[in-house]
Amino acid sequence: MIELAGVSCSFSGRSGVVEALRGIDLTVAEGEFVALVGRSGCGKSTLLRLIAGLLLPTEGEITVAGERVTKARRDIAMLFQRPALLPWRSVIDNVLLPVEIFGWRRAAHRERAARLLEMAGLAGFEKRLPHELSGGMQQRVSLCRSLIGNPRVMLMDEPFSALDAITREELSVELQRVHMENASTIVFVTHSIDEAVLLADRVVVLTPRPGRIREVVEIRIPRPRTLGRNAHFEEVARCSADLHELLLGFGTSAVAGETGR
Numbered sequence: 638m639i640e641l642a643g644v645s646c647s648f649s650g651r652s653g654v655v656e657a658l659r660g661i662d663l664t665v666a667e668g669e670f671v672a673l674v675g676r677s678g679c680g681k682s683t684l685l686r687l688i689a690g691l692l693l694p695t696e697g698e699i700t701v702a703g704e705r706v707t708k709a710r711r712d713i714a715m716l717f718q719r720p721a722l723l724p725w726r727s728v729i730d731n732v733l734l735p736v737e738i739f740g741w742r743r744a745a746h747r748e749r750a751a752r753l754l755e756m757a758g759l760a761g762f763e764k765r766l767p768h769e770l771s772g773g774m775q776q777r778v779s780l781c782r783s784l785i786g787n788p789r790v791m792l793m794d795e796p797f798s799a800l801d802a803i804t805r806e807e808l809s810v811e812l813q814r815v816h817m818e819n820a821s822t823i824v825f826v827t828h829s830i831d832e833a834v835l836l837a838d839r840v841v842v843l844t845p846r847p848g849r850i851r852e853v854v855e856i857r858i859p860r861p862r863t864l865g866r867n868a869h870f871e872e873v874a875r876c877s878a879d880l881h882e883l884l885l886g887f888g889t890s891a892v893a894g895e896t897g898r
Contacts, residue, residue, distance in 0.1 A: 638822045639665040639688060639790065644697035645847075646683055657683045659847040661697070667789075668820040672827055672837035674880065680848030681826040685792045688824060689715050701790060711739060714783035716793045720775040722767040729754065729763040732781045739786070746785060753781040756818075757811065773804035780812070784819070793825045797832070809835050813861055830880045834873055835862050842883045852883055 644661040647654050658680040665671050673681045686692045687699055690709040699706040701713065722731045732750040736743055754760060757777040767775055776796060783791060797805040809832055816823055816836075827833050833840045833856075840854045856876055858869050 638667040638669070638702060639663075639824070640700045641684075641688070642698050644684075644687065644694045644699060646680070646687060646692065647695045656847040658687075658694075659849050661848070661850060663841065663850065663853075665822060665824060667822055670816055670823045670825065670836055670838045672825045672833035672840045673843060674827060674830060674833050674840055674884065675843030675848060676845050676884065677828075678846050679843040680846060681843060682794050684843075684848065685715070685794050685824060685826055688790075689713055689792050691715075711786065712789040714786065714788035714791050716779060716783045716791065716796045718795045718798050720767070720772075720779040722775055722778060724767050727764050727766060728759065728770070728778050731767070731778055732785055734782060735786050741786070749787075750781065750785055753784055754778075756815070757781050771804075773800055773808060776800065776808060777811070780808075780815070784815070784821075787819075789822060791821050791823045793823065795826050795828065798828065805829075805832070810861070810863065812836065817860060830877050830884070833880065834858075834876045840876075840880060842880065854880060854883075 641661050641663045644658060645656070646658040647656045649655075661684065673684060675681055683692065687694055688701070688706065690706045690713070693707070701710065723734065726734070729747070729750055732753065733743060733746060735741075736746045751763065754763060757780065759774065759777055759781070762770065762774070767778070770778070780796070797808050800808065813836055815821075825833075825836060837856050840856060842851045842854065843849065844851045854876065858872050858876070862869065862873070
């Protein structure tokens with residue numbers, strides 16, 4: 638579904654050229670959930686924007702469903718850290734916003750919007766305004782909005798990072814259920830190793846800048862998964878420990894060595 642071949646990305650700044658990513662080769666299969674983890678500034682969000690077509694690589698090529706990515710695509714949805722809901726629009730009108738932007742038939746999508754809100758536990762809140770909802774509820778609305786067009790690919794940039802721990806875990810479990818029901822291809826950026834293990838089929842570990850793939854860790858734990866004690870608790874703990882070791886192994890000298898090049 639998603640293929641990155643020799644992808645590098647650099648930016649020009651006041652202090653010169655900053656190399657964000659170098660030589661990324663990665664394939665994401667259709668229906669797969671892949672998490673990206675790494676230290677701050679390693680290029681995780683940049684990689685997501687490259688796949689979305691919001692940025693173009695300095696080198697290499699990105700394809701989605703066999704087509705080269707050269708601009709933003711309608712079959713790719715992106716979810717950010719903040720819900721970014723329009724405050725003057727009701728919950729259901731926020732969900733239907735992409736329908737208006739892309740000129741789709743509103744009547745045909747209104748029923749789907751209602752089903753998505755029910756699935757997200759927001760039935761009865763259709764006419765509420767964003768300020769009447771909690772942060773977690775607002776992010777649920779944002780998730781429904783990203784699903785309204787039934788996208789082939791969903792890109793998520795730390796969508797739960799601004800939430801409290803309990804709400805974050807609840808939404809992670811909710812996203813897992815949505816993924817299982819819709820079989821969307823998902824690339825998910827997170828700083829939380831536990832979140833990556835809970836959600837992903839594979840976890841891609843990036844090095845400090847310039848971001849390169851150090852290792853890809855497969856999470857072979859049956860779904861649905863939880864972070865509490867269960868039959869797979871030991872396997873979850875082992876995967877989390879392996880990922881912690883990979884990330885902590887960079888150390889300060891590794892970071893200095895990369896940024897000094």
